[in-house]
Amino acid sequence: MNADTLAFRTCPTTGLKVHRPAEVLIQINAVTAIVFLLVGGIMGLFMALTRWQTVHLLNEEWFYRLLTLHGIAMLVAWIIFFEMAILYFASAILLNSRLAAPWAGWVQYVLMLVGGAIVTVEVLMGRADVMFTSYVPLAASHWYYLGIILFAVGAIVGCVVFFATLMVAKHEKTYEGSVPLVTFGAAAAAIIAIITLAHGAITFVPTWLWALGLIPMMDAEVYRLLFWGFGHSSQQINVCAMVSVWYLLGTLTTGSKPINEKVSRSAFALYILFICIASEHHLLVDPGLSAAHKTWNTGYFMHLAVLASMIHAYSVPAAVEVALRKKGYTKGLFEWLKKAPWGDPAFSSLALSLVGFGFLGGISGVVYGTEQLNIISHNTLRIPGHFHATVVAGTTLAFMGVTYYVLPLIFRREVAFKGIAKWQPYVYGLSLYAFCTAMMFAGGFGVSRRQWDMTGVDAPFQVNFGPVVDLTMAVVGISGVLCVVGGAMYVLVAVGTLLVGKKINA
Amino acid sequence: MSISSPDRNWWDTPVHKEERLWIILALTWSILLTLAMPWWHVTGEQNTSQAYSKMTAVEFDKATDRFIDKYKVGEEQGTPVVAPPADSDIYLRARQFSWDPILKLKANSSYKLHLSSGDVNHGFSVFPININFEVVPGWDNLLVVTPTKAGEYTIICNEFCGIGHHTMIGKIYVES
Ligand SMILES: [Cu+2]
Numbered sequence: 001m002n003a004d005t006l007a008f009r010t011c012p013t014t015g016l017k018v019h020r021p022a023e024v025l026i027q028i029n030a031v032t033a034i035v036f037l038l039v040g041g042i043m044g045l046f047m048a049l050t051r052w053q054t055v056h057l058l059n060e061e062w063f064y065r066l067l068t069l070h071g072i073a074m075l076v077a078w079i080i081f082f083e084m085a086i087l088y089f090a091s092a093i094l095l096n097s098r099l100a101a102p103w104a105g106w107v108q109y110v111l112m113l114v115g116g117a118i119v120t121v122e123v124l125m126g127r128a129d130v131m132f133t134s135y136v137p138l139a140a141s142h143w144y145y146l147g148i149i150l151f152a153v154g155a156i157v158g159c160v161v162f163f164a165t166l167m168v169a170k171h172e173k174t175y176e177g178s179v180p181l182v183t184f185g186a187a188a189a190a191i192i193a194i195i196t197l198a199h200g201a202i203t204f205v206p207t208w209l210w211a212l213g214l215i216p217m218m219d220a221e222v223y224r225l226l227f228w229g230f231g232h233s234s235q236q237i238n239v240c241a242m243v244s245v246w247y248l249l250g251t252l253t254t255g256s257k258p259i260n261e262k263v264s265r266s267a268f269a270l271y272i273l274f275i276c277i278a279s280e281h282h283l284l285v286d287p288g289l290s291a292a293h294k295t296w297n298t299g300y301f302m303h304l305a306v307l308a309s310m311i312h313a314y315s316v317p318a319a320v321e322v323a324l325r326k327k328g329y330t331k332g333l334f335e336w337l338k339k340a341p342w343g344d345p346a347f348s349s350l351a352l353s354l355v356g357f358g359f360l361g362g363i364s365g366v367v368y369g370t371e372q373l374n375i376i377s378h379n380t381l382r383i384p385g386h387f388h389a390t391v392v393a394g395t396t397l398a399f400m401g402v403t404y405y406v407l408p409l410i411f412r413r414e415v416a417f418k419g420i421a422k423w424q425p426y427v428y429g430l431s432l433y434a435f436c437t438a439m440m441f442a443g444g445f446g447v448s449r450r451q452w453d454m455t456g457v458d459a460p461f462q463v464n465f466g467p468v469v470d471l472t473m474a475v476v477g478i479s480g481v482l483c484v485v486g487g488a489m490y491v492l493v494a495v496g497t498l499l500v501g502k503k504i505n506a
Numbered sequence: 507m508s509i510s511s512p513d514r515n516w517w518d519t520p521v522h523k524e525e526r527l528w529i530i531l532a533l534t535w536s537i538l539l540t541l542a543m544p545w546w547h548v549t550g551e552q553n554t555s556q557a558y559s560k561m562t563a564v565e566f567d568k569a570t571d572r573f574i575d576k577y578k579v580g581e582e583q584g585t586p587v588v589a590p591p592a593d594s595d596i597y598l599r600a601r602q603f604s605w606d607p608i609l610k611l612k613a614n615s616s617y618k619l620h621l622s623s624g625d626v627n628h629g630f631s632v633f634p635i636n637i638n639f640e641v642v643p644g645w646d647n648l649l650v651v652t653p654t655k656a657g658e659y660t661i662i663c664n665e666f667c668g669i670g671h672h673t674m675i676g677k678i679y680v681e682s
Binding site: 094 | 507508509510511512513514516517519521522525528529532533535536537539540542543544546547550552553554556558559583584585604625626627629631632633634635636637638639640642643644645646647648660662663664665666667668669670671672673674675676677
């Protein structure tokens with residue numbers, strides 16, 4: 001046996017050549033992602049049980065502390081670790097190639113793990129009660145900023161390994177013609193990631209030096225502008241990765257083929273060109289930028305990225321419809337929809353992710369990102385209502401769905417607890433729909449986000465939102481708990497499969 | 507398939523007419539949305555102000571203290587109550603964890619409201635009408651306001667500003 005055959009195995013299901021070092025990196029990044037999802041989920045349970053005013057579980061200090069950790073564990077650690085797994089999968093595995101430099105992949109993993117661990121410890125020790133945004137002059141310990149920087153550098157290394165692998169695959173001719181659509185979408189996500197992480201560096205490196213006492217603090221409004229160049233764009237990595245996963249899920253669950261490669265790829269190109277620019281919709285009611293500037297930034301360009309999302313929102317379900325009609329489900333307009341594999345958790349995840357992201361998340365985002373409507377939305381619960389629909393019902397649910405195929409294909413184990421797996425996307429997705437809708441509704445009455453208590457307890461003046469809002473906040477709490485149940489079902493299936501799932505032999 | 511390389515001529519594959527129709531509709535909608543924002547800005551009556559300026563915390567403190575001295579009419583819960591005349595410059599100072607002074611305004615009169623912070627970022631949110639603006643240290647976020655309805659309004663801080671954030675609640679009175 002030569003080294004080449006040792007380094008590769010052939011996947012019995014897809015016939016793809018699987019590079020073993022790439023496979024190990026996919027596994028370790030995915031498992032770490034799920035660990036952070038578990039941590040963030042426990043924090044989420046505390047959040048739901050505290051904002052549910054009748055329960056009001058945590059005290060104020062721990063509420064803000066764990067809310068900071070909830071944001072970082074979910075929005076940063078879970079999603080970006082999982083995206084690293086997706087990048088290695090979309091490059092090495094889908095292109096039948098070796099991973100360019102597995103050692104660099106390990107540098108990515110160790111840097112992100114160490115960075116993530118430092119941030120987690122600093123937050124739990126009470127040295128970084130600053131929320132996910134850490135707006136200056138609110139200060140965290142310098143270790144906190146260093147942790148974020150290490151994590152971001154690790155993610156950049158992962159992107160570089162991805163692009164290097166694309167070059168290796170092209171050079172070694174492991175595939176013919178153009179790269180697959182999923183790889184193309186992942187490449188778009190990686191380009192956006194590099195733009196994002198550059199913003200992260202110019203935000204956090206000076207902030208870190210400030211925390212060390214080496215340089216003066218940057219202007220608070222400049223920080224907000226730079227931060228959202230990072231914070232907003234990082235959500236666009238997720239959008240782009242999620243859409244790639246939508247195409248992947250369509251193919252894995254129904255055998256669908258993109259209806260027009262040119263259209264889908266052009267839409268990804270629109271993301272690269274326009275999606276990062278709209279970040280000023282976080283600053284619509286700030287001082288420092290003119291209304292003309294903000295309107296141009298959030299309006300004109302964002303809508304070309306919205307156009308891209310609307311194109312994907314057509315081509316993904318259309319491709320699924322064509323695939324199912326080819327299987328003979330051609331009666332009437334909707335037989336294909338009725339006969340779709342609704343019992344396959346990967347398919348139901350795809351459907352619930354698409355609807356949740358598009359209708360709840362996308363539409364609310366465009367509405368709240370409008371100058372005048374932002375005045376009645378900024379920093380109210382409408383905003384977390386919106387982004388839990390995009391990032392959780394959209395991205396997280398799509399990533400959960402693809403896990404049901406990653407387990408047999410990459411971990412080579414049959415999915416355990418099939419009955420739980422079948423219902424998991426419904427419990428998680430539908431409770432998220434209720435959770436997001438209730439938050440947006442409460443936000444419409446002006447209920448604030450990131451607030452331990454909304455009644456004015458301990459304050460000089462009391463606030464009475466009235467029974468409708470109290471009821472809505474109870475719905476937020478109850479549906480939030482149900483989301484955590486759905487998330488726990490996912491972790492149970494994933495961990496259960498790794499421990500007791502039947503091994504699949506090649 | 508989306509996981510394998512496409513046909514060689516993928517760029518030349520014509521776009522199906524239904525998909526083309528969808529793209530045209532989506533593009534039209536995007537352009538309409540794009541035009542809506544400037545349109546509302548010109549024709550609407552609820553806009554953000556563009557009259558912000560840089561202002562240090564020290565300068566803002568001085569201006570606020572002068573304003574309070576000039577128009578103070580009383581005190582409530584230890585916070586001065588101030589009744590400025592119509593069309594004047596009025597100041598509201600955000601600090602961990604208070605809003606001062608308490609403003610007493612006249613309905614249907616205009617005021618130039620200066621908002622700034624002496625420490626970290628805060629959020630200016632008026633209950634129950636749900637109007638929200640960001641308050642940033644080093645910046646004077648100037649809003650031209652015309653209260654239209656008499657009553658009692660509460661100011662809630664809705665930007666996290668520290669562990670006592672939830673106690674940061676102020677007051678505005680509007681008299682007819
Ligand atoms: Cu505050």
